[in-house]
Structures are given as structure tokens and as C-alpha cells.
Amino acid sequence: MRIVADENIPLLDAFFGPLGQIIRLPGREIDRTVLLDADVLLVRSVTAVPAGLLAGTPVRFVGTCTIGKDHLDVPGLVAAGVTVASAPGCNARGVVEYVLSCLLTLSERTGQSWRDKTVGVVGVGEVGGRLVNTLEALGVRCLRCDPPRAEKGEAGLIPLDALIAEADVITCHVPLLREGEYPTFHLFDYTRLKALRQGVWLINSSRGPVINNQALAEVLSQRNDLQVALDVWEHEPDVDLSLMRLCALATPHIAGYSLDGKLRGTAQIYAALCAYMQQPAWVQLADLAPDTGRAQLRVHPDVPAEWLLGRALRWVYDVRDDDARMRSSFSLGTSEAERRAGFDRLRKEYPLRREAGLLTIASSDELSADTCSLILAAGFLIP
Numbered sequence: 001m002r003i004v005a006d007e008n009i010p011l012l013d014a015f016f017g018p019l020g021q022i023i024r025l026p027g028r029e030i031d032r033t034v035l036l037d038a039d040v041l042l043v044r045s046v047t048a049v050p051a052g053l054l055a056g057t058p059v060r061f062v063g064t065c066t067i068g069k070d071h072l073d074v075p076g077l078v079a080a081g082v083t084v085a086s087a088p089g090c091n092a093r094g095v096v097e098y099v100l101s102c103l104l105t106l107s108e109r110t111g112q113s114w115r116d117k118t119v120g121v122v123g124v125g126e127v128g129g130r131l132v133n134t135l136e137a138l139g140v141r142c143l144r145c146d147p148p149r150a151e152k153g154e155a156g157l158i159p160l161d162a163l164i165a166e167a168d169v170i171t172c173h174v175p176l177l178r179e180g181e182y183p184t185f186h187l188f189d190y191t192r193l194k195a196l197r198q199g200v201w202l203i204n205s206s207r208g209p210v211i212n213n214q215a216l217a218e219v220l221s222q223r224n225d226l227q228v229a230l231d232v233w234e235h236e237p238d239v240d241l242s243l244m245r246l247c248a249l250a251t252p253h254i255a256g257y258s259l260d261g262k263l264r265g266t267a268q269i270y271a272a273l274c275a276y277m278q279q280p281a282w283v284q285l286a287d288l289a290p291d292t293g294r295a296q297l298r299v300h301p302d303v304p305a306e307w308l309l310g311r312a313l314r315w316v317y318d319v320r321d322d323d324a325r326m327r328s329s330f331s332l333g334t335s336e337a338e339r340r341a342g343f344d345r346l347r348k349e350y351p352l353r354r355e356a357g358l359l360t361i362a363s364s365d366e367l368s369a370d371t372c373s374l375i376l377a378a379g380f381l382i383p
Contacts, residue, residue, distance in 0.1 A: 091256025
């Protein structure tokens with residue numbers, strides 16, 4: 001069996017080597033010519049897979065090691081007899097930690113407590129749902145908007161415009177849907193962006209076109225009260241430099257780029273391929289995940305809980321680092337081609353990042369019950 005795979009998928013050999021020959025390529029360079037003698041295609045979000053890409057090829061299994069599937073023509077592929085698999089929830093924890101770091105950073109810059117704000121979560125699936133659970137465990141009031149779930153009778157959901165009217169923070173976690181009853185393309189258009197409350201923090205780590213980037217740049221040029229953090233951009237890898245300069249935080253589509261999330265994505269697609277082949281999934285992630293990045297943070301038992309929470313969050317992930325790397329890469333004087341290449345390079349050469357579950361908070365004496373509750377709610381460990 002021949003497997004064509006995005007070269008940035010981790011543990012390719014360990015998981016898929018026993019199943020066949022692996023051909024690695026940059027995700028944006030995978031085209032029909034390399035699939036003419038392939039049986040399996042493994043991608044990430046940068047590779048668009050319309051049904052026509054596979055026409056006349058023997059490929060009958062496409063796996064994307066990502067939560068989202070908007071880069072795949074799922075109906076067309078299924079109609080052509082291709083099995084399609086994704087990795088729902090694989091990077092959810094990483095995105096949660098990205099949002100928490102954005103909240104912490106914007107809090108420090110504005111002098112406003114992020115835990116006192118009302119956070120509106122747009123899309124409460126694998127990622128948004130986990131974010132709500134974490135924030136509420138940390139004592140943050142959350143509003144939830146998800147029209148498809150509301151239609152099915154799920155309680156506690158409100159319309160988007162009602163959320164916009166009340167939320168101090170809005171964070172997007174929806175798939176990119178251009179058609180259907182609930183499209184999300186330009187969900188935040190000029191009208192909705194203009195309607196944002198005074199001083200709102202807007203975070204998008206879902207898909208770039210969920211926010212009309214041109215309209216956002218126009219609104220930000222008129223309102224300096226808004227704080228915007230963008231991890232995704234409307235025409236990636238092209239990034240609107242004028243918009244980037246107006247954003248409080250700008251990162252290159254890496255919100256869920258923890259090593260743990262990537263490894264879970266690979267493992268989920270491996271399991272799906274094994275099921276497709278009707279054979280056991282012999283390789284297990286628990287046997288392959290490295291200990292690199294596992295750490296212990298020792299603190300005084302009387303340390304303030306709020307300070308400790310911020311310190312632990314920054315230990316695990318600091319969005320300011322990714323913001324600085326992107327702004328440096330996109331500094332004035334670079335050509336459009338260099339910026340495109342730089343965007344992909346930032347993702348390909350992304351530094352090691354682990355998740356909160358690998359950090360243990362320890363002390364010479366027992367921490368207070370309130371401190372322990374806060375630390376555990378954020379996902380850290382206590383011995």
C-alpha cells in the first residue's frame with residue numbers, strides 16, 4: 001500500500017510504516033500527479049481535497065489529522081466511494097490553552113480582570129464545549145451560541161446577536177460552512193463587527209473567513225477600544241499586513257499546535273485507517289508519546305492563587321511568543337512570496353509545546369483548597 005502524507009504529520013513512520021510505503025510532501029504541494037499510484041492520502045488543513053483531485057486515482061481513504069474538514073469535499077468524496085476520516089477533538093485542549101493565554105495577555109495589557117468578564121463562545125462543539133467547561137470551572141460566566149445545537153433542543157443557547165449585545169469577550173469555534181441553513185462564512189460581517197460593545201475582546205481561532213477580514217480592518221481603523229486576537233486569516237498563507245498591525249495579537253494558525261494535539265490527531269486517523277482495512281490497531285499512542293516537556297513547578301504554599309494560575313498558564317503556553325515570531329517574520333520589507341513562505345515556515349518549524357496535563361504544581365506544604373481547586377480546574381496536576 002502506498003500512502004501519500006503531509007510531511008508535518010508527526011509519528012508517520014511509527015503509526016503508518018507497518019501499513020505500507022510512505023511518500024512525504026509539503027501539504028501545499030500534494031497534487032493529482034503524486035496520487036496516481038497512491039492508495040491512501042493523509043493531510044492537514046493546508047491541503048484542499050476536492051473530489052476531482054482523486055479522480056482516476058486508486059485513493060479510497062482520505063484522513064485529515066485535524067478537527068476541521070472544510071478543506072475536504074466530503075460529499076463529493078463520499079459519492080465517489082472514498083472513505084473520509086477526521087480527528088474530532090484532537091487539538092481541543094491546545095486551543096483552550098491558546099484562548100486562556102490570550103485572555104491573560106489582554107487582561108495584563110488593559111488592566112482588566114479576565115475572570116470577571118462575560119465570555120461569549122460561538123460554537124460549542126469539541127473545542128468550544130471544552131472551553132466553556134474550563135472557563136466555568138474557573139468561575140467565568142459564559143454565554144453559548146450554536147444554532148444547529150439549539151435547533152436540536154439543547155438548552156442554554158442564545159442567538160448570536162444576543163450574545164454580541166452582552167458579551168465582554170467573544171471567541172469563535174465554528175467550522176467554516178459556506179452553504180446550508182447555518183453558514184459561517186463571514187458570520188462576523190461589517191454590521192456585526194460595528195455592533196460589538198465598547199472594549200470587547202474578539203478572538204478567532206476557528207477559520208479565517210468566519211470573520212470578514214476587510215470589514216474587521218475597517219472597523220479597527222475606526223475603533224481603538226477593541227482588542228482583537230487572530231490566529232486564522234481569510235486568505236492564508238496571505239495575511240493582510242494592515243489588519244495584522246491593528247490586531248492586539250496575531251499568530252500563524254497555531255492555536256491547537258500542541259504536540260499532544262498533533263499526536264492525538266495522528267493516532268485517531270491511524271485507528272480510522274485500521275478500521276477501514278478491517279484490522280486491529282496494534283500501535284498505541286501511550287507507547288509512543290515522549291516525556292519531553294513534562295515538568296514540575298514548585299511554589300510556596302502561601303503563593304496567591306491568581307498569580308499561580310497565570311504563572312502556570314504562561315509556563316505551558318505564552319501567546320506573546322507566537323505573536324512576536326509572526327510580527328518579526330512579517331516585518332516590513334519582505335515580499336509577498338517571502339511572507340507566504342514565512343507563514344508556512346512558522347508552522348512547520350513550530351517549537352515544542354505540551355499541554356497543562358504534563359505540568360505538576362508542587363509545594364513544600366499543602367496548598368489551600370481554593371488554590372488547588374483553581375489549578376485543577378485549569379487542567380494542571382497536583383501530586
